């Protein structure tokens with residue numbers, strides 16, 4: 100059987116991995132884990148002999164024994180979950196699930212009164228004969244945990260902790276009655292940040308009030324509308340760090356309400372229900388469909404919150420885990436445009452962003468508290484939507500390119516630390532809460548954003564407003580210790596830089612920058628301001644300055660978002676944005692135009708001021724033009 104042989108060094112030992120050509124990526128990853136003697140909860144990174152990060156997959160290139168790769172253990176994700184079920188009132192039970200560092204799970208069910216069962220287990224556990232409870236912890240093969248507490252009698256409690264493969268934790272506590280239980284999912288890494296009993300209790304009350312309203316619903320569509328509003332308000336409230344611990348408290352009482360509410364609503368509309376919901380029966384009434392809709396919103400909200408929660412837990416663990424040290428090699432790699440974002444998970448990118456703030460000296464200069472910086476980064480992460488292009492990974496790439504440009508052009512010697520902070524933070528925040536539809540769409544569809552900002556850069560205004568609403572939260576305010584003059588300067592600088600990313604202003608800004616050449620003066624405020632805008636803009640559209648393996652998947656993401664917009668425009672009878680129309684553009688045509696008319700003129704102008712950029716960003720863009728030009732010619736010949 101044909102095989103591939105990879106030579107590498109791990110923990111100072113030379114090793115060889117050999118696998119068949121038909122092996123899957125997973126087989127290869129497991130092979131490397133086995134060689135490094137680590138489990139699935141460790142982060143392994145493989146580097147080539149010249150320090151380039153390699154993806155551990157079946158497509159790894161064979162290498163010579165004389166030039167081995169290096170396998171490095173970056174961190175252990177193993178984690179300290181603690182699960183507690185406590186009765187707020189007089190109930191005697193206490194349930195705890197702990198994963199200690201050295202692993203096996205310890206699970207305890209104590210009766211505080213007549214005292215105790217104490218149970219320990221690794222995989223499965225059943226309670227003592229005398230107890231009416233059955234308790235199970237299953238570790239399935241591919242790892243998800245399932246934890247259930249059920250009463251064998253007709254007891255109303257059901258408790259579940261699911262860790263799905265793709266990660267989000269789902270935690271549920273249901274009681275058919277109105278429950279006196281308080282349920283907490285905590286990462287020990289950040290107990291203070293997650294467990295907030297007062298908010299929790301307040302929110303539980305809120306849920307109960309909402310439920311009561313649902314039960315009181317009669318036929319009034321106004322009431323339904325009002326309820327809808329409340330759900331929206333509630334959702335907004337939940338989308339803040341403080342309320343993450345709410346995620347176990349929602350109780351699904353849909354069925355109950357369907358029976359309890361009186362006659363049907365006559366004016367409610369049937370709305371499509373997502374795959375997350377249970378199917379609507381053929382006999383569904385408009386009222387039940389409406390309730391399904393509400394339920395769907397709750398469920399989606401819970402899934403989103405859970406996904407963010409999961410990244411939060413992983414990030415905090417990476418931060419706490421003493422074994423995590425961003426290696427010198429990674430730190431250096433982070434300063435270059437060849438950095439490959441696709442190799443890193445969200446929680447790891449958060450660590451890298453924190454590293455950028457530290458290595459640029461922001462943390463010491465502006466006296467940022469580490470936990471506040473982490474909260475800020477997490478809030479930024481949470482406010483990027485899961486859409487194909489304008490998502491958190493894009494935010495990371497733009498910030499990382501900005502970071503790279505700062506180092507390559509030695510801007511630390513030319514601009515103040517405050518200016519650098521403005522540019523990095525602007526890059527980080529420049530697309531916050533992007534909905535996946537551009538300004539033209541916002542204006543044509545007369546969306547809330549277009550109305551709010553009078554058609555003037557609605558998206559960029561929104562991104563900026565979201566940025567400052569995050570900073571306005573004390574727990575996330577990285578600017579808390581700056582002077583009021585510094586704050587004013589940072590705010591005004593960020594507003595200018597973020598608003599400058601509206602491509603409708605591209606020529607205006609580029610022409611201004613051109614007008615200052617060749618006598619550009621770093622001490623001239625106007626010159627400096629336009630340079631800062633140009634640098635953020637360059638970072639924003641710099642994918643093609645990266646290696647093809649990094650840039651091309653980004654183009655696919657962009658076109659996916661473009662096509663989605665033009666499809667919606669067609670279906671809603673709005674003007675169709677030509678460069679987004681799947682019937683008019685192809686990958687090569689889209690890129691040859693964009694590179695020729697947007698990227699090259701912009702990058703060339705910046706390179707005049709910083710000639711060292713020719714090698715780092717201009718040449719790769721020229722190569723990309725050649726690549727897509729060839730593809731375009733080939734496709735023209737075919738037709």
Ligand SMILES: Nc1nc2c(ncn2[C@@H]2O[C@@H]3COP(=O)(O)O[C@H]3[C@H]2O)c(=O)[nH]1
Pocket residue numbers: 537600601602639640641642643654657689690693
């Ligand atoms: N065709 C093309 N457009 C891009 C590329 N990168 C960025 N853009 C466009 O440039 C715009 C910059 O601002 P937006 O993020 O609103 O939307 C972006 C895209 O429309 C690219 O690689 N190819």
Ligand SMILES: [Zn+2]
Pocket residue numbers: 493497529530639
């Ligand atoms: Zn952007």
